Structures are given as structure tokens and as C-alpha cells.
Amino acid sequence: MSRKLILLLIITQLIQFSVMGQNNDRWNAGSAKQLAGEVVTLIAFISTPDNSWNDKDKEAIIEELVEGETWLSEQAHNWGVDLRFKQYLLNNGNDIVFNKIEKLTAKDKRRGSWVYRTLKKLGYRNSKQAYAELKEKYKCDNFQVIVLANKKGHPYAMRYAKGKSKRKKLVEGLIIFPEFENGVQMTVAATHAHELLHLYGAWDLYEHFAQTLDRHQKAQELYPDDIMLKVDYSITNLNVNKLTAWLVGWNQEEEEIFEWFRPSNYSK
Ligand SMILES: [Zn+2]
Numbered sequence: 001m002s003r004k005l006i007l008l009l010i011i012t013q014l015i016q017f018s019v020m021g022q023n024n025d026r027w028n029a030g031s032a033k034q035l036a037g038e039v040v041t042l043i044a045f046i047s048t049p050d051n052s053w054n055d056k057d058k059e060a061i062i063e064e065l066v067e068g069e070t071w072l073s074e075q076a077h078n079w080g081v082d083l084r085f086k087q088y089l090l091n092n093g094n095d096i097v098f099n100k101i102e103k104l105t106a107k108d109k110r111r112g113s114w115v116y117r118t119l120k121k122l123g124y125r126n127s128k129q130a131y132a133e134l135k136e137k138y139k140c141d142n143f144q145v146i147v148l149a150n151k152k153g154h155p156y157a158m159r160y161a162k163g164k165s166k167r168k169k170l171v172e173g174l175i176i177f178p179e180f181e182n183g184v185q186m187t188v189a190a191t192h193a194h195e196l197l198h199l200y201g202a203w204d205l206y207e208h209f210a211q212t213l214d215r216h217q218k219a220q221e222l223y224p225d226d227i228m229l230k231v232d233y234s235i236t237n238l239n240v241n242k243l244t245a246w247l248v249g250w251n252q253e254e255e256e257i258f259e260w261f262r263p264s265n266y267s268k
């Protein structure tokens with residue numbers, strides 16, 4: 001290929017990115033780059049000395065993670081996008097033990113998220129160094145760490161954005177629990193898919209501190225079964241609709257209303 005052609009290709013790609021126009025500080029930033037092609041999931045089981053994981057529960061939760069990822073691949077396929085997941089177990093699938101798995105406050109999270117703490121416990125110096133080593137070891141540059149904590153809690157995504165600390169946040173991931181704090185069993189397959197979509201740029205469409213009731217209601221009207229609006233014990237009742245597909249780069253047809261759904265905690 002001529003030099004000129006290569007340059008032209010690069011420029012065209014840059015233009016395409018800016019036209020897609022969302023979250024370019026998050027796309028291609030951190031370890032979870034784009035929800036396309038091959039994506040690697042590194043699974044870490046964390047527990048406390050008095051509450052270890054048992055093999056049966058480990059197998060059950062992995063099965064649900066795989067179900068969520070298979071569903072995501074199918075959804076991508078419906079949008080004409082190739083997406084394949086590969087899963088690996090960190091620490092050979094053995095528990096990574098902490099004295100305490102506490103709920104982190106905003107200040108604690110600044111000191112180090114559960115992904116960061118897990119990597120440190122595995123012997124990595126920091127997130128940047130872990131990224132380099134994990135990338136080499138698993139021959140991938142598009143991955144996330146799924147921290148599975150054997151206690152009750154609320155799941156969330158740990159994202160990296162340009163400008164944030166690479167030492168603390170370059171490796172992106174999720175924390176997922178078998179049960180919510182109120183004892184309700186977690187819908188792991190759908191929750192996992194929902195949180196993974198956050199890592200790749202998706203917005204919540206249900207009402208919460210950063211999302212308003214009128215947007216929730218509009219989403220119910222326009223995208224009633226979207227996984228960012230609700231989760232379900234049966235993931236097959238859900239889909240990735242136009243807006244979410246646009247946010248993660250699967251749908252190239254931007255609509256004017258999309259921007260209106262931007263939650264207050266997602267700056268441009
Ligand atoms: Zn969410």
C-alpha cells in the first residue's frame with residue numbers, strides 16, 4: 001500500500017470517529033477499548049477468610065457471565081458487528097482473599113477501586129504495569145477484569161477515561177455480587193451485560209441520581225426492552241436498542257434525540 005493511501009485511511013478513520021461523536025475520551029481508552037472483534041474477560045474471585053467461594057457457586061456464576069456475553073455477541077451480530085468473547089480465570093480460579101470487602105466510598109475509590117486492589121493483591125505494581133503484563137500474557141489489547149465478590153452488594157463498572165490516572169485506572173472492569181444488599185438474587189447474566197455495556201460507553205436509561213424520570217419514561221416508549229433501561233432474569237426478553245447500539249459504536253445512524261438522554265454524570 002502506498003504511503004499516501006495509508007495516510008488517507010488514517011484520516012478517514014479519524015473522521016469516522018469524530019462523526020460518531022460520542023465519548024471519544026472513553027472509546028479506545030483504557031483496557032476495554034471497543035465492543036467489537038475479540039474481547040477478553042479476566043475473571044477474579046474475591047472473598048474473605050470466613051466466607052470463601054465454593055466450586056459450585058463459582059461454576060454457576062461463570063455460567064451466567066458466559067450467558068450474558070453470548071447474548072451480547074448475538075446482539076452485536078444483529079447490528080452487523082462481529083464480537084467474540086474469551087474468558088480466562090485469574091489466579092487459576094482460586095480465591096483472592098481480602099481481610100474485608102467493604103463498600104468503597106468515593107474517597108476510597110480514588111485511592112484504588114476493587115479492580116485495582118485485586119490486581120495489587122495478585123502482585124502487580126499498579127494498573128498500568130498490570131495492563132502491560134496482562135496484554136502480553138493473554139495476547140489481547142481489549143479486555144476487562146470481572147471481580148466476583150462473595151458477599152452482598154451493588155454491582156458497578158470501573159471505567160477509565162483519558163486524563164485519569166493510568167496507574168490506578170488503566171485496567172477497566174466490573175464488580176458483581178451473587179446477591180444485592182437486600183438479599184435479592186442478582187440477575188447475573190443481564191447485570192453483567194448491562195455493566196459491560198457501561199464500560200464501552202452505554203448510558204443508564206432508568207431513573208436514578210443522574211437520570212431523570214422523563215427520560216426514563218421516554219426510553220420506555222422508544223426502547224422498551226433495552227438492557228440499559230431494565231434487567232430481567234431472562235436475558236432473552238431484552239435487547240440492545242438503537243441508542244445503546246449507537247453509544248457502543250454498533251449503530252452508525254445517529255438520531256437527534258440520542259443526545260437528550262445523556263445522564264448528568266456523563267460529560268462529553
Ligand atoms: Zn447502569
